Amino acid sequence: MSITIERRTLLRGLGVAALCAVTFASPARADDTIKIGFFSPQTGFAASDGIAALHGATLAVQFANEDGGVMGKKLELVSYDDASAPDQAANVAQKLTQSDRVVAAVSGSYSFLTRPAAAIFQRAKVPMVAAYAVHPQITATGNYIFRTGVPSAVEGAAAAWTAGKLMKAKNVALVTMDNDAGAALADGFKKVAKDFGVNVVTEEKYSLKDKDLRPILTRIKGMNVDAIYANGFYAQAALLVNQIQELGIKTPVIGMEGFDSPKFFELSKPGAAEGVRITTALDRGSSNPLVQKFLAEYKSQFGQPADMVGASSFDAVAVLAEAIKRAGSTDADAIVKALHGIKDMTNVTTGPFVGFTEGGDVIKPVVVQEVKNGAWVSYAVIDDPAVMNLH
Amino acid sequence: MDAYLISVMTFIGIWIIMAMSLNLLVGYAGQVSIGHAAFFGIGGYTVAVATVKMGLPFPIDLVLAAVVSGILGGFLGLPALRVRHDFLVLATIGINFIVVAVFQYTPALGGAYGIVGIPPIAIAGVELLGLGMLLLVAAIAVALFVLKALLLKTWFGVRLIAIREDEDAAAAIGINVASTKIWAFVLACGGAGIAGALYARQLGSVFPENFGFVESVTVLTMVVLGGAGTLIGPVIGAIILGGLPEYLRFLHEWRYVIYGLLLTVLVIFERDGLMGPESRLRALLTRLLRRAAAEP
Amino acid sequence: MAETITNIVVTGCLYTLIAMGLTMVYGMLRVLHIVHAGVFAVGAAVGLVVFQTLPVGFWPALFAAMLASGALGVAIYHIGYRWVLDAPRGTPLLVSIGLFITLQSLLEKPFLLGAYASAFDAPVGLPRVQLGALAFTPAQLAIVLSTVAASGVVWLVLNRTRLGLSWRALSEDMNMARSLGVATQRAVALNMFLGSAMAGMAGVLVAVYENAVSAHMGEVVAYKAFVVVVLGGLGSVLGAAVAAFVLAAFEIGISTYLGGLFPRDAIGFAVLIVILLFMPTGLLGRRFD
Numbered sequence: 001m002s003i004t005i006e007r008r009t010l011l012r013g014l015g016v017a018a019l020c021a022v023t024f025a026s027p028a029r030a031d032d033t034i035k036i037g038f039f040s041p042q043t044g045f046a047a048s049d050g051i052a053a054l055h056g057a058t059l060a061v062q063f064a065n066e067d068g069g070v071m072g073k074k075l076e077l078v079s080y081d082d083a084s085a086p087d088q089a090a091n092v093a094q095k096l097t098q099s100d101r102v103v104a105a106v107s108g109s110y111s112f113l114t115r116p117a118a119a120i121f122q123r124a125k126v127p128m129v130a131a132y133a134v135h136p137q138i139t140a141t142g143n144y145i146f147r148t149g150v151p152s153a154v155e156g157a158a159a160a161w162t163a164g165k166l167m168k169a170k171n172v173a174l175v176t177m178d179n180d181a182g183a184a185l186a187d188g189f190k191k192v193a194k195d196f197g198v199n200v201v202t203e204e205k206y207s208l209k210d211k212d213l214r215p216i217l218t219r220i221k222g223m224n225v226d227a228i229y230a231n232g233f234y235a236q237a238a239l240l241v242n243q244i245q246e247l248g249i250k251t252p253v254i255g256m257e258g259f260d261s262p263k264f265f266e267l268s269k270p271g272a273a274e275g276v277r278i279t280t281a282l283d284r285g286s287s288n289p290l291v292q293k294f295l296a297e298y299k300s301q302f303g304q305p306a307d308m309v310g311a312s313s314f315d316a317v318a319v320l321a322e323a324i325k326r327a328g329s330t331d332a333d334a335i336v337k338a339l340h341g342i343k344d345m346t347n348v349t350t351g352p353f354v355g356f357t358e359g360g361d362v363i364k365p366v367v368v369q370e371v372k373n374g375a376w377v378s379y380a381v382i383d384d385p386a387v388m389n390l391h
Numbered sequence: 392m393d394a395y396l397i398s399v400m401t402f403i404g405i406w407i408i409m410a411m412s413l414n415l416l417v418g419y420a421g422q423v424s425i426g427h428a429a430f431f432g433i434g435g436y437t438v439a440v441a442t443v444k445m446g447l448p449f450p451i452d453l454v455l456a457a458v459v460s461g462i463l464g465g466f467l468g469l470p471a472l473r474v475r476h477d478f479l480v481l482a483t484i485g486i487n488f489i490v491v492a493v494f495q496y497t498p499a500l501g502g503a504y505g506i507v508g509i510p511p512i513a514i515a516g517v518e519l520l521g522l523g524m525l526l527l528v529a530a531i532a533v534a535l536f537v538l539k540a541l542l543l544k545t546w547f548g549v550r551l552i553a554i555r556e557d558e559d560a561a562a563a564i565g566i567n568v569a570s571t572k573i574w575a576f577v578l579a580c581g582g583a584g585i586a587g588a589l590y591a592r593q594l595g596s597v598f599p600e601n602f603g604f605v606e607s608v609t610v611l612t613m614v615v616l617g618g619a620g621t622l623i624g625p626v627i628g629a630i631i632l633g634g635l636p637e638y639l640r641f642l643h644e645w646r647y648v649i650y651g652l653l654l655t656v657l658v659i660f661e662r663d664g665l666m667g668p669e670s671r672l673r674a675l676l677t678r679l680l681r682r683a684a685a686e687p
Numbered sequence: 688m689a690e691t692i693t694n695i696v697v698t699g700c701l702y703t704l705i706a707m708g709l710t711m712v713y714g715m716l717r718v719l720h721i722v723h724a725g726v727f728a729v730g731a732a733v734g735l736v737v738f739q740t741l742p743v744g745f746w747p748a749l750f751a752a753m754l755a756s757g758a759l760g761v762a763i764y765h766i767g768y769r770w771v772l773d774a775p776r777g778t779p780l781l782v783s784i785g786l787f788i789t790l791q792s793l794l795e796k797p798f799l800l801g802a803y804a805s806a807f808d809a810p811v812g813l814p815r816v817q818l819g820a821l822a823f824t825p826a827q828l829a830i831v832l833s834t835v836a837a838s839g840v841v842w843l844v845l846n847r848t849r850l851g852l853s854w855r856a857l858s859e860d861m862n863m864a865r866s867l868g869v870a871t872q873r874a875v876a877l878n879m880f881l882g883s884a885m886a887g888m889a890g891v892l893v894a895v896y897e898n899a900v901s902a903h904m905g906e907v908v909a910y911k912a913f914v915v916v917v918l919g920g921l922g923s924v925l926g927a928a929v930a931a932f933v934l935a936a937f938e939i940g941i942s943t944y945l946g947g948l949f950p951r952d953a954i955g956f957a958v959l960i961v962i963l964l965f966m967p968t969g970l971l972g973r974r975f976d
Contacts, residue, residue, distance in 0.1 A: 043647050045903040047795055047802035080640075083647070086594055086601055087402040088636060091395060098394035112598035115507055119595040123520070137507045178495055178950060179600070183503035205496075205947035209907050211897050212698065212951075215942035218690045235804050235899060242898060246824060247690060266806050267899050304803075423776065470960065474967045477719065481917040482963055484910055485956030492953035604910060612784055615777035644796070651789030655767060658781040662774035 033076035034069075034330060036061065036317060037096035037126075039089060039117065040108030042081035048263075049233070049309045053108025053131055054079055055302050056313030059294065064321045071328065075321060078102055082109055086116050093117035097124035103330040104128065104323075106316040108309075111135035111180050118145045125332050127323075127339070131316040132257075132309055134181045139360040144332065146339055146360040148316045148353070150257065150281050152181070156188020157387045158279045158366035159229050159254050164196030166368070166380055167252065167277075169226035174203040175216060175240065177232055185231045185256055192390070201225055208236065213243050221249050233258040234307070237276075238267035245272040257281065261307035265374060273371045277379055281350035282311045283367045285378050294349045308350075315348040322347060354388070363388060397525050399637050401593055404528035405586050406633035408535055410613040410625030412582025415539065417611065418619035419548070420575035421555030422471055425607045426483035429490035430460045430580040432602030434587025436494060439506035439597045449512045456588035457581045464580020468573035475558075487607050495599040505598035512592050528589055535582060540622055542578075551575060555620070616657060618664025618673075627666050689820040691943050695935050697827045697896075700834035701889060702931035705908055706915035707841055707924055708885030712760075714858045714922035715878050718768055718779040723886050723912060724905030725790035726763070730756040730887025731894035731904060732800055735807050745809040749833075749891045756887025757880035764879045772861075787909065794902035804901035807894040826896045833892060837885055841924060844881070854878055858922060911952070914959050920972025930970055934958065 038057050041050035061075045069075060078100045080092040089109060096102045097120065104127040107114040114133040121128035122142035130138050132149040139147050150158075163169045174189065176182040186203060193200050201223055204216040213236075220228065228251050230240055237259040244253065255278040265273060284295065294314060298306035320335070322345060327334035339360075345353040354363040365383035369376040382388070413427045434456035441452035467486055474482050494500050512519040512527065519527055542548055550571045553561040562568050591597050609632065617628025635653070639646045661670045705727065712720045734752035738745065767782040794800045813825040813832075823831065845851035853874045856864040865871045894900045915934055919926030937958045938951050949957075962970070 043644055043792065043795065045906065048804075051802050081644070081646070083636060085636070086598075090594060091398045091402070091637060094398040095395040112505065112596070112600050115596045115598075116594040135504060135507070137504070140508075178503055178947070180503045180505065180598070202946070205950075207950040207952065210951050211893075211907075212694070212939075214690065214694050215939055216947070218694075218943055219946065221690075235901070238899065239897060263803050267804060269808065269898060417777070470964060474963050477921060478917055478963055478967060478969065480719065481913055482960050484913070485960045488950075488953045488956045489960075492950050496949060608784060611777070612781055615781050619775070619777055645792075647792035648789055648796075651785045651787070651792060653785075655782050655785030655789065658778055658785060659767065659770050662771055662778045 033074050034324065035076050035078050035100060035102040036320060037100060037102035037105030038077050038079040038108060039082050039092045041084040044084045046084045050108060052307055052309040053313035055298065056310035057106055057108060057317045059297055060314045060317035070321050070324050082113050086113055089113040089117045090120060093120035097121060097126050102126065104320045104335060106131055107133060108313050109133060111138060114138055127332055127335050129316040129320055131313040134184045136184060144336060146356060148319055148362045149312050150366060151361045152184030153188040153390045154387060155256060155279050155366060156185040157192045157390050158382045160189045160193045160196045160198050161382055161387050162254055162277060162279065162368050163227050163229060164198040167227060169198065171199050171201045171225045172227045172229055173201050173220045173223060173225045175228060175230040176203060176205050178205040178207050182231050189229055211239060213240055217243055217247050217249060221247060225251055227252050227254055229254045231256045231258060234261035234263040237264045241272040241276060242269050245269060257308040262305040275371060277368055277370045279366050279368055280308055281364060281367055282308050283378055284376050288346060290347060291349050311349040315350050318348050319353065394521055397521050399634060401525045401528050403630055403633040404532050405590050406613060406629040407532050407626050408586040409583055409610045410629040411535060411539060412579045413610055414614045414619060414625040416575055416579035417614055419551040419555060420572060423480050424483040425480055425611055426487035427583050427610050428602045428606035429487040430464055430583035431587040432490060432494060433460045433463055434584030435591035435597045436500055438588040438591040439509050442509050443506055449514065453585065453588045456584045460584025461577045461581030465573050465577040468576030471572055471576065472569050484604060487604055491599050491603050505596055507596040509591050509595050524593060616664060618666035621666050624664050624666040691939060693821050693823060695939050697830050698939060699932035699935040700830050701893060702915050702935055703928045704834050704837060704885055704889040705912045706927040706931055708882035709912045710916050710922060710924050710927040711878055711882035713916060715854060715875060716768060716772065719783060721783040721909050722763060722787040722790065724909035725787045726756050726759050726883045726886040727890040727908050728794060728905040729759055729790065730890030731900045732794060734891035734894065735805060735900045738809050745811045749888060752887045752891045753884040757884035760879040760883025761876050791902055800900065800902045804899040806898050807900050808898055809895050830892050830896060833888060837888060838928065845924065850874060850877060914955055918959050918962060918969055920969030923971045926969060926971030
């Protein structure tokens with residue numbers, strides 16, 4: 001007896017197969033572009049950073065192609081959304097290395113997403129650059145993993161330098177995010193505080209879910225502090241300065257690169273942000289024409305001023321493009337060698353890149369910016385080896 | 392085989408184990424928990440500490456993860472004796488938050504830095520990556536499925552269902568509700584611990600933010616969507632919801648809008664879950680199986 | 688000390704507003720109405736848009752937000768909950784979760800709120816107030832007054848109107864009430880409307896207080912509101928109000944005096960669990976079932 005298969009079932013089966021084919025099929029190899037992989041949280045609660053990072057990376061590819069491309073070919077950005085889920089970051093890393101066969105990749109994500117992906121890139125021997133993830137162990141994953149964001153040990157130390165050496169603040173209160181970024185920066189600060197004449201009076205941790213910093217600030221108000229060193233992203237930065245203003249606290253605030261966003265100004269109440277100083281790497285008043293071109297293009301293409309995340313991501317792609325150019329090849333080991341050979345690169349927005357450490361972390365000066373009349377102005381540049389060479 | 396596909400399926404396998412274990416608690420014992428990710432995390436952190444800090448090999452770390460999660464789960468069972476229904480739900484959410492806070496604020500567990508550098512599983516010197524890891528996860532999932540099916544056929548299974556249907560009546564006919572409930576928690580949380588152990592190995596790192604409320608909600612959703620109180624329900628739920636974010640990638644930034652809508656629609660259409668006792672999917676599959684079996 | 692008390696009062700009011708609306712919906716439908724947090728966010732968004740595009744002040748924008756949120760609540764009932772009221776408990780919860788995910792993902796889109804937070808700098812037209820040692824900013828005063836007014840309205844409706852009577856009847860036993868002639872659909876719709884309007888009101892007030900509206904601003908409310916509702920005793924509006932202040936007092940008190948020992952949410956949950964162990968049906972709850 002012959003088997004009759006219900007047409008409906010057959011159609012359903014074909015439908016499922018088609019869906020799988022569409023989703024899982026490897027794209028055709030296009031050998032006339034050089035593919036740079038990219039992943040960041042483009043949906044979900046972290047989408048603001050993920051999308052900014054994507055914008056930065058997109059601009060870097062655009063600038064590189066306008067400049068004639070790399071090795072005579074155009075750069076192509078292959079981007080995926082990891083939705084802040086570690087398993088998606090891992091899946092995407094597999095896709096980039098095995099299906100899309102990218103030459104190298106950039107992570108526009110936080111540490112808990114970057115670290116699982118980094119393990120996969122290292123095993124697949126594909127160079128990966130982390131744009132802004134701060135966890136100290138990311139570059140320790142292996143020799144193919146690099147980072148162009150300021151290491152937290154350096155940035156925290158720069159804040160201590162600013163407090164102690166530049167502002168002559170003796171007693172400092174720390175207001176720290178309770179995630180790894182906050183911990184790393186606070187540790188960086190505490191490690192060198194004494195060396196720069198700073199006494200850490202207290203360290204107050206807060207959760208990113210917490211919109212009410214008043215209990216912490218009330219405690220600090222009752223202490224004798226000359227400055228507050230706070231870390232957080234743009235939303236927390238605004239909450240902090242607004243609530244400081246509300247509680248009538250007059251202590252000066254030192255922030256970090258997470259504050260470096262136009263949204264910080266937009267969300268802070270009039271006058272609340274005035275006088276805040278931050279450690280960052282983007283000098284908006286820089287005489288480097290690339291910085292000004294980046295800021296102008298970003299604003300005109302994406303409708304809002306660039307932030308530190310976008311700039312970091314730009315640089316990650318830019319340094320990879322430069323390395324491939326210098327290596328003259330897409331071979332992974334050649335790229336790694338070229339990256340280590342980079343000295344004093346000025347074709348970046350948050351530079352100059354003095355070089356890379358053996359472990360793959362970038363060495364670059366820290367810029368301190370201050371809010372004057374509602375805009376960032378340069379306050380200082382810290383390139384003292386006592387800070388810059390810390391890792 | 393495509394490495395991406397293998398990666399996706401390995402994670403789905405891990406969600407299947409998680410969902411099956413939660414189903415024991417929610418679908419059979421009737422104790423709704425939206426805090427299961429805490430035990431997923433305890434399993435993961437146990438493996439992290441066991442491998443990175445103590446250098447223990449597989450399968451000792453896996454066994455340890457199951458045992459630690461199971462025992463701590465048993466402690467969770469204790470408040471469950473006092474507190475019921477939606478009060479219990481909130482208590483389980485609370486346990487989740489407290490466990491994550493412990494991960495985040497305990498320096499010995501890495502604190503905010505988590506624990507990184509967890510090596511892949513090695514059996515007889517051979518590292519299990521990619522396909523090897525997928526096969527191991529699949530084998531463990533199948534084994535647990537079978538064990539669960541057998542368990543439910545025992546008197547323990549009968550007691551569980553009696554408690555689910557009516558706790559007071561069960562007590563009235565002489566069932567030791569307290570002891571049965573606690574064992575349900577022990578087994579369910581131990582299962583989550585196994586899933587967490589595999590997850591930690593697959594990712595190579597554990598961070599506090601991996602095991603929060605959102606993850607607990609997701610695994611409960613898998614169980615209920617698939618059909619709580621059925622054997623195959625959580626498996627289907629995990630395959631669909633665990634894979635949906637990947638299947639829907641072609642929708643780009645509309646992925647989660649469609650995901651949410653799909654979930655809502657599916658659940659309204661099949662109120663007892665996609666593989667619930669009277670669902671259309673179950674009826675269809677039963678028909679197909681019968682037809683296949685009837686062919687000479 | 689004075690700042691701490693002010694903070695507790697204001698936070699308690701905000702928790703009360705959000706929890707009262709949730710208690711009303713839960714009391715009637717017995718659904719774990721997680722998308723209440725989504726209505727909260729939509730309320731804030733509508734308030735912002737109305738304030739920015741129409742030449743009206745803060746209070747009309749707030750009122751518009753309440754209307755929109757109320758309507759959204761009724762829509763959620765008709766799209767989602769109506770079909771699954773007598774389904775096993777997990778099903779309405781999943782409907783709520785699905786709708787919440789959809790709402791948040793939609794709000795994130797560039798044509799709505801976008802991925803970034805937006806400022807909501809609206810003058811509320813109230814003065815700064817000093818009560819002895821306690822100082823309240825205009826925004827804080829707005830929160831307190833709104834909560835008092837809303838609570839008053841809810842109390843009046845629940846205890847002095849037929850509608851409130853039918854709500855209490857439906858909460859006790861929906862089928863019996865229906866067979867005794869209570870106009871069920873209308874009562875349920877009005878209940879959803881008022882409860883959701885309060886969520887929208889809370890959303891706007893929080894947005895102005897923190898000067899930020901974002902697609903994911905409901906993420907904490909999603910569970911925090913339930914802590915208050917459960918602590919209060921599930922379905923008791925007075926219980927929710929009492930629990931709101933108890934929770935606020937513990938959270939803020941412990942954070943202020945013991946520093947960053949533990950995250951605030953974990954503290955709140957620990958308090959909840961301890962209280963539940965002694966009072967398994969909440970502070971003012973009757974025996975469940």
